[in-house]
Amino acid sequence: MTAPGLRNDSRAPSRRDFFRSTLTAGGGLVLGLSFGERLRAAVVRPTADPADALPADFQPNAFLKIGSDGSIVVFAKHDEMGQGIHTGLAIAICEELEVDVAAVQVVPAPADTDYGHSAYGIQVTGGSTSTWSSFEQMRRAGAVAREMLVAAAAARFGVEAGECEAVDGTVRRRDGSGEAVGYGDLADAASDLTPPEDVDLKQPATFTRIGKPTPRVDSPAKVRGSALFSMDQRAEGMLTAMVARSPYFGGTLRSSDTAAARAVEGVVAVVEVPSGVAVVAHGFWAAKKGRDALRLQWDAGEGRGLDTAKLRSEYSALAERPGNVARDDGDAEGVLAASSRRHAAVYEVPFQAHAPMEPLSCMVELRDDGGVKITTGSQMLGSDHPKVAERLGVDASKVEFVNSFLGGGFGRRANPAADFTLEALEVALALRDGAGLSTEVRSAPVKTIWSREDDLRGGWYRPMFVNAIEVALGDGRIDAWRHRIVGQSIAVGTPFEGAMVVDGVDGTSVEGAADMPHGIENLRVELHSPKLPVPVQWWRSVGHSNTAFAKESMLDECAEKLGRDAYELRRELLAEHPRWRRVLDVVADKAGWGGPLPDGVGRGIAVHESFRGFAAHVVEASIVDSRPKVHRVVCAIDCGLVVNPDQVESQMQGAAVFALSSAIGSGIHFADGKVVESNFHDFQLVRMHESPAVEVHIVDSDDAMGGIGEVGVPGVASALCSALVAAGGPRIRRLPIGDQLG
Amino acid sequence: MQIRFTLNGRPTSVDATPDTPLLWVLRDTLGQTGTKFGCGRALCGACTVHVDGAAVRACSFPIEYAKDKDIRTIEGLEASATGQAVVDAWIELDVVQCGWCQPGQCMSAAALLSADARPDDAAIDRSMSGNLCRCGTYPRIRAAVKRAAEILAEGGGR
Ligand code: FES
Ligand code: FES
Numbered sequence: 001m002t003a004p005g006l007r008n009d010s011r012a013p014s015r016r017d018f019f020r021s022t023l024t025a026g027g028g029l030v031l032g033l034s035f036g037e038r039l040r041a042a043v044v045r046p047t048a049d050p051a052d053a054l055p056a057d058f059q060p061n062a063f064l065k066i067g068s069d070g071s072i073v074v075f076a077k078h079d080e081m082g083q084g085i086h087t088g089l090a091i092a093i094c095e096e097l098e099v100d101v102a103a104v105q106v107v108p109a110p111a112d113t114d115y116g117h118s119a120y121g122i123q124v125t126g127g128s129t130s131t132w133s134s135f136e137q138m139r140r141a142g143a144v145a146r147e148m149l150v151a152a153a154a155a156r157f158g159v160e161a162g163e164c165e166a167v168d169g170t171v172r173r174r175d176g177s178g179e180a181v182g183y184g185d186l187a188d189a190a191s192d193l194t195p196p197e198d199v200d201l202k203q204p205a206t207f208t209r210i211g212k213p214t215p216r217v218d219s220p221a222k223v224r225g226s227a228l229f230s231m232d233q234r235a236e237g238m239l240t241a242m243v244a245r246s247p248y249f250g251g252t253l254r255s256s257d258t259a260a261a262r263a264v265e266g267v268v269a270v271v272e273v274p275s276g277v278a279v280v281a282h283g284f285w286a287a288k289k290g291r292d293a294l295r296l297q298w299d300a301g302e303g304r305g306l307d308t309a310k311l312r313s314e315y316s317a318l319a320e321r322p323g324n325v326a327r328d329d330g331d332a333e334g335v336l337a338a339s340s341r342r343h344a345a346v347y348e349v350p351f352q353a354h355a356p357m358e359p360l361s362c363m364v365e366l367r368d369d370g371g372v373k374i375t376t377g378s379q380m381l382g383s384d385h386p387k388v389a390e391r392l393g394v395d396a397s398k399v400e401f402v403n404s405f406l407g408g409g410f411g412r413r414a415n416p417a418a419d420f421t422l423e424a425l426e427v428a429l430a431l432r433d434g435a436g437l438s439t440e441v442r443s444a445p446v447k448t449i450w451s452r453e454d455d456l457r458g459g460w461y462r463p464m465f466v467n468a469i470e471v472a473l474g475d476g477r478i479d480a481w482r483h484r485i486v487g488q489s490i491a492v493g494t495p496f497e498g499a500m501v502v503d504g505v506d507g508t509s510v511e512g513a514a515d516m517p518h519g520i521e522n523l524r525v526e527l528h529s530p531k532l533p534v535p536v537q538w539w540r541s542v543g544h545s546n547t548a549f550a551k552e553s554m555l556d557e558c559a560e561k562l563g564r565d566a567y568e569l570r571r572e573l574l575a576e577h578p579r580w581r582r583v584l585d586v587v588a589d590k591a592g593w594g595g596p597l598p599d600g601v602g603r604g605i606a607v608h609e610s611f612r613g614f615a616a617h618v619v620e621a622s623i624v625d626s627r628p629k630v631h632r633v634v635c636a637i638d639c640g641l642v643v644n645p646d647q648v649e650s651q652m653q654g655a656a657v658f659a660l661s662s663a664i665g666s667g668i669h670f671a672d673g674k675v676v677e678s679n680f681h682d683f684q685l686v687r688m689h690e691s692p693a694v695e696v697h698i699v700d701s702d703d704a705m706g707g708i709g710e711v712g713v714p715g716v717a718s719a720l721c722s723a724l725v726a727a728g729g730p731r732i733r734r735l736p737i738g739d740q741l742g
Numbered sequence: 743m744q745i746r747f748t749l750n751g752r753p754t755s756v757d758a759t760p761d762t763p764l765l766w767v768l769r770d771t772l773g774q775t776g777t778k779f780g781c782g783r784a785l786c787g788a789c790t791v792h793v794d795g796a797a798v799r800a801c802s803f804p805i806e807y808a809k810d811k812d813i814r815t816i817e818g819l820e821a822s823a824t825g826q827a828v829v830d831a832w833i834e835l836d837v838v839q840c841g842w843c844q845p846g847q848c849m850s851a852a853a854l855l856s857a858d859a860r861p862d863d864a865a866i867d868r869s870m871s872g873n874l875c876r877c878g879t880y881p882r883i884r885a886a887v888k889r890a891a892e893i894l895a896e897g898g899g900r
Contacts (some may be wrong), residue, residue: 225776
């Protein structure tokens with residue numbers, strides 16, 4: 001498979017591994033790109049194609065195609081789920097290619113190893129890694145194209161390449177003659193050239209696009225409603241399926257009565273699939289009515305009796321016992337045992353659903369050759385693709401994936417089990433094999449749609465955690481710190497277990513705690529990873545969403561006990577860590593830390609590193625009618641070199657609001673084995689009238705590039721809770737705050 | 743049951759069971775997918791459309807009530823000066839992130855601006871709090887509503 005729309009390019013680059021990445025962070029597989037060989041192999045060209053007579057398009061690599069008509073298409077290796085990465089990737093390419101971002105079209109890349117993550121290997125978007133991991137690769141992709149276009153133009157002008165330059169989508173002579181030729185006119189000639197062995201990238205001082213606020217490439221279509229998301233995708237004769245799943249995790253179907261469902265107008269089939277019973281119909285409404293009419297009995301299985309109150313006490317009991325050691329500096333136990341000034345607290349966070357605004361969906365079109373076309377919105381085609389091929393028992397080349405805009409992801413659409421993709425495939429297969437169904441129904445494209453209830457009750461949550469932290473306080477300082485974390489591992493049982501779990505410690509459970517750099521001499525971090533039938537996975541900012549809340553809350557409690565200012569204490573503890581300290585200083589300054597506030601309003605502060613980014617927050621809040629009222633959030637962010645400052649601001653604003661939702665009103669709880677929450681009335685997200693002003697200060701930084709999408713989340717909850725203390729409220733140690741102020 | 747209404751200025755007729763929500767008639771029957779599904783229970787506003795000028799949650803509006811009504815969706819929003827100003831302001835300020843909620847946000851904003859050409863923060867809170875944004879674009883939505891009001895006051899909306 002190759003980039004969509006690619007035509008007539010058998011003269012792809014001959015040099016393999018040209019873009020072998022130098023990025024090896026994260027311990028992942030480093031995947032070199034060898035698009036040349038496979039592009040050639042993949043392009044099927046009838047011998048007498050009249051198109052051959054037409055000028056060729058120029059596709060110097062898997063990321064870029066310049067049409068002989070002057071059109072420029074960027075194939076985005078990372079999925080656009082709101083974070084602005086389509087724009088960011090385009091900026092990096094356009095900077096070197098010397099064209100305006102507004103002049104290119106960005107389309108999602110298909111599933112193909114060419115689009116493997118530069119650090120992780122497989123094709124995936126997550127971990128706030130897209131910008132830093134693909135930045136140089138995209139620039140090289142643009143620079144190679146530029147050099148080849150310049151070479152093609154030089155040959156046409158009959159001069160040396162050095163006498164030409166690329167400017168704004170054209171190559172012109174430097175001699176002042178004004179002679180210039182557009183990229184489109186050079187595409188055919190450029191496509192005959194061999195890519196250069198190496199290219200010079202532009203010096204940062206000469207950047208004209210990187211670092212400038214750049215409009216998003218997807219804004220107009222999204223605003224006008226013409227952008228195609230997964231759920232918007234349609235195919236001729238398409239049917240809609242809704243699956244009734246077990247209300248218990250690990251439950252199994254005992255009996256079903258489907259007669260009433262089948263009788264619903266518009267329902268064409270009811271089929272069993274591994275995850276439950278699928279009602280297939282003409283359109284959503286009939287499918288939903290049909291599903292509502294199912295009478296199903298479930299055996300609860302492993303999930304029987306799952307109950308949040310019970311889990312809380314079990315986790316708390318575990319937290320009193322030593323766990324697997326994630327960090328052990330000095331002698332925390334000894335110092336704690338000998339101390340006469342100890343302070344202990346337990347911090348808790350619930351399961352969290354990602355609740356992307358667009359519920360999940362996936363369209364499947366089975367093909368006669370045993371293959372399939374899958375149209376969905378996924379963050380991890382690199383895992384979905386082989387899983388689908390494996391299920392069908394066909395070569396991956398028979399599985400075509402079309403990705404769409406993602407109506408939010410937050411980690412949910414990078415599912416290690418490919419849950420919503422494989423389930424849709426199962427529905428299509430069950431339909432194809434369905435007894436007594438017409439050929440038309442059996443061969444129809446079928447799209448699964450999840451309701452909001454399905455989404456919130458469908459699992460794959462951020463795990464629930466209990467943290468027990470105990471400290472020994474000295475004279476104005478923290479002498480010892482022991483942090484025990486209790487929560488399910490998101491890695492155990494997935495293909496990523498080997499890489500993510502070391503000596504019984506899932507790094508993502510302890511990130512943000514085991515790596516705290518606060519210079520506390522006696523520091524011990526331990527982990528318990530209980531097993532539950534509740535499926536869990538990464539949720540925006542992963543382990544940090546828990547550990548930062550616990551760590552920063554305890555630092556504030558230490559400051560209170562020590563009679564120290566929360567900002568000053570952090571400054572002192574982070575004296576050796578300039579990037580932490582810089583964002584902390586900036587946020588304190590911009591927020592007017594220590595300055596006067598209206599009566600009843602308090603401030604809280606936090607600083608945290610995650611995903612190679614550094615963020616500090618000050619939250620101003622009060623308590624109104626026993627509810628938190630957030631007046632203002634100020635944040636400072638250092639993510640190294642910034643590609644699009646407007647989107648850094650946007651991500652930080654959005655992250656603050658996202659984090660406030662989980663701090664104040666949303667969470668997933670269990671009673672009687674089932675999820676309590678069902679929709680936005682009881683899974684409460686921040687709304688317009690509760691949304692504060694969010695000020696974002698981007699710190700000028702020459703340091704290594706880092707992440708953004710998740711970095712703005714971790715610090716917000718503790719800063720809010722400390723602001724509420726300063727406003728005269730109680731110390732909240734369990735999220736969401738909900739009615740605990742009442 | 744055959745139901746006639748006006749959709750974005752065009753006479754339209756569909757055959758649907760009377761309880762089918764307008765949302766699914768738009769999306770499934772008419773293929774107009776600009777109107778989004780987020781909750782199905784009038785809790786999120788992603789499906790907001792205008793029925794005779796008023797903002798309505800299409801997921802909870804049975805098609806039988808659409809009979810003879812004037813229905814406007816995001817696909818037809820730019821036909822009015824107010825709608826045009828909203829779309830322009832949204833693009834100018836790059837409000838969108840994932841974008842799924844945004845057609846609904848724009849429909850609510852346009853309904854607000856039709857009733858109140860200079861909405862203050864309290865009016866924005868009242869009219870926009872039924873529209874959730876999981877990506878948290880509220881600060882920019884607020885700014886864009888005000889920007890749209892400005893564009894209209896300048897005689898804009900093209
Ligand atoms: S889908 Fe209609 S309000 Fe949420
Ligand atoms: S932009 Fe994603 S939900 Fe609003």
